[in-house]
Amino acid sequence: MKTNPVLPNEQISQPRQVEQVVAGKATSDGAGVKLTRVLTQPLQRRLDPFLMLDAFGSDNPDDYIAGFPDHPHRGFETVTYMISGRMLHRDSAGHEGLLESGGVQWMTAGRGVIHSEIPQQEEGVMEGFQLWLNLPGREKMSAPWYRDFAAADLPRFVTDAGVAVTVIAGESHGVAGAVTRDATAPLYLDLHLPAGTRFGQRLPPEHNAFVYVYRGEVAIAGSAVPALRMAILANDPRTDGLLIDAAMDARVLLIAGKPLNEPIVQHGPFVMNTEKEIHEAVNDFRNGRLLA
Numbered sequence: 001m002k003t004n005p006v007l008p009n010e011q012i013s014q015p016r017q018v019e020q021v022v023a024g025k026a027t028s029d030g031a032g033v034k035l036t037r038v039l040t041q042p043l044q045r046r047l048d049p050f051l052m053l054d055a056f057g058s059d060n061p062d063d064y065i066a067g068f069p070d071h072p073h074r075g076f077e078t079v080t081y082m083i084s085g086r087m088l089h090r091d092s093a094g095h096e097g098l099l100e101s102g103g104v105q106w107m108t109a110g111r112g113v114i115h116s117e118i119p120q121q122e123e124g125v126m127e128g129f130q131l132w133l134n135l136p137g138r139e140k141m142s143a144p145w146y147r148d149f150a151a152a153d154l155p156r157f158v159t160d161a162g163v164a165v166t167v168i169a170g171e172s173h174g175v176a177g178a179v180t181r182d183a184t185a186p187l188y189l190d191l192h193l194p195a196g197t198r199f200g201q202r203l204p205p206e207h208n209a210f211v212y213v214y215r216g217e218v219a220i221a222g223s224a225v226p227a228l229r230m231a232i233l234a235n236d237p238r239t240d241g242l243l244i245d246a247a248m249d250a251r252v253l254l255i256a257g258k259p260l261n262e263p264i265v266q267h268g269p270f271v272m273n274t275e276k277e278i279h280e281a282v283n284d285f286r287n288g289r290l291l292a
């Protein structure tokens, strides 16, 4: 068992403000999986390069048991982070992986995959998140890529204040995440903040950033962000990062990235730059050419 390093909290002198607090929309997807769409389509431009964040969490098997049978994707990446539960991934590129509690699955759909995501449990809690990260136009037709990371393989550290940090993507306090991406520079942290702690993270001011609170409540620059809410952080060129304060025990996702500033055209599971490319994706899928 490796021990996690203890690192001094990053010093932030000009923290970002909260621009908006968002509740998300209850919906269902796949074969009837109940979930909350936290990052919805109208926010794709504001939160470029992120296209979607779904939160799922239930102890009622009827809410998740059917999972997500075979379906296609093209043009972006999906990042699934399992807090609790077991889900089996299989895709047309030959990748297979069992995602278990605390694990992450990173799939680059590129020019196309058909995959399934099926729960491997008939009872108990299934809780987690799926984030969609856009690809730049020049990489949308790249070869598919897949990796999964068990909980024990994810980089972690603890700040001297006592905040436990899992670095899924990007870099925090000098610790490199499981995945890095040049074009979008995604930062994806899971933070466990004990009551009375503060967490600081440096962040380029032009990067779009949001915090999703999934346990407890936090304050960001004096604004309260309750459980099951997403705070969109303002982009202000004078800022150097963000500060998160927890008066009670809290768990949050901190997600940030460099905007692509390209046109975003989505049709269901396909996200491209133009309508023409969407028509090609739909035609390729209908004609069995998605994977060619």
Ligand code: MN
Binding pocket: 068, 071, 073, 078, 115, 117
């Ligand atoms: Mn999928």
